[in-house]
Amino acid sequence: MSKLFVTGRQKLSGEVCVQGAKNSALPILAATLLTNGENTIHNCPQLSDIEASVRILRYLGCDVRRCGKTLLVKSDDVDKYDIPDELMRKTRSSIVFLGAVLARTGKARLTFPGGCEIGPRPIDLHLKALRKMGVVIKEKHGFLECEAPKGLCGAKITLSFPSVGATEDIMIAACLANGTTTIINAAREPEICDLADFLSECGAQIYGAGEGVIIIDGVGRLDCTNHTIIPDRIVAATLMACAAVTGSSITLKGIVSNHIASTVPVFEDAGCTVKISRGNLKFSAPQQLESMKTIRTMPYPGFPTDAQAPLLAASCVARGTTVFVENIFENRYRHTTELVRMGANIHTEGKVAVIEGVSSLYGAKVQATDLRGAAALIVAGLCAEGVTEIGGIKYLERGYEGLELILSKLGANIKKI
Ligand code: EPZ
DSSP states (O other), X not given: OOOEEEEOOOOOEEEEEOOBOHHHHHHHHHHGGGEESEEEEXXXXXXXXXHHHHHHHHHHTOEEEEETTEEEEEOTTOOOOEEOHHHHTTOGGGGGHHHHHHHHHSEEEEEOOOOBTTBOXXXXXXXXXXXXXXXXXXXXXXXXXXXXXXXXXXXXXXXXXXXXXXXXXXXXXXXXXXXXXXXXXXXXXXXXXXXXXXXXXXXXXEEOBTBSEEEEEOOSOEEOOEEEOOBOHHHHHHHHHHHHTTTOEEEEESOOGGGGTTTHHHHHHXXXXXXXXXXXXXXXXXXXXXXXXXEEBOSTTSBOGGGHHHHHHHHTTSBSEEEEEOOSOSSOOTHHHHHHHTTOEEEEETTEEEEEOOSOOBOOEEEOOSHHHHHHHHHHHHHSBSEEEEEOTTTGGGTOSSHHHHHHHTTOEEEEO
């Protein structure tokens, strides 16, 4: 199992082109199942979660080819509707294939996607919505047997929580349904808008993406398109955290400013300066970070839960107290025990984590247990005295494309062995 070795206290400098958004590419790849012809998807990051989705597409009968950061996906020969357990379990986000397979074939058979390190990850909102759209769903022995005997029908669906995955599943299922689907209390994340843009480019009739109410008028067919994935706002926040803890100035290229409107002010509270112009973000950090005050994770446009771990790591060496309130997932503080091993002063109680800044962290042997927790340990390693050995970097590779190479190019002393 490879590990990362980070020798801290190296300044970073230079510029980075931010990778395409994992959480936009995943639902868009599922949505290609609905189209005729060959889709060209640009700026698709090379990640294990993306490869897991490609394996599912190929299993279902799609022809998928990768040329660098571009994926070519042709779904004309899709001939299956069941996704085997070993493919479903690779990534939690595979549940978004449910709506796509149903829309394409009228039935679906797949296992419950596993929970994961950050919480049980229920799918009740997905199933309740699809049942309203005429899907008969039998849950047995961990399998979902789904069928839409009269085809998918438009419905008015109110989500009790603006679930990203449920919103995506419904949007995809609704594109080819009979009639109109209205999603009330829909998720507003930028990845929802990117999926809506992709589907609209293919001929779908979707209105209101990015707002709380999304309306989809079902159409007869969707045709392939040429689409470029939006930049990854969580990777951008992670890179800013790396610069913040090393007192560095870096430039991030390919930024959409309103996608990071809730994370930039946190860095500014900590004393960093951020200037954005024409898609480029100039970031510079002070030698000593100030407290980030109180950060509550919320659905977009609130502070993103996925940025909590890397920014919590940065707050460990800020002057004063920082408080995080994790409102989205039940178990998203597992990285704090590893940060404490590096000398951080953190107390967690349920949703709340209280961080008392310390003057320095110290290199240690630590273990990542989830994707964003792995990023947090790198942030901590970059400012720790000595060498930090990070295990479990398979989690990192789910969502960060060559992060250690990017940081090394910026001047960090980081090696994968
Ligand atoms: C997406 O997960 C992202 N994953 C997550 O990113 C992200 O943290 C999350 O949205 C919130 O922004 C992808 O897009 C692939 P949710 P998703 O449905 O869709 C509860 C990362 O690090 N819920 O908005 O699973 C759920 O338990 C990953 O890149 C139900 O109760 O998130 C959670 O508490 C981690 N019932 C909350 O809603 C349901 O049917 C938010 O979940 C669905 C969700």
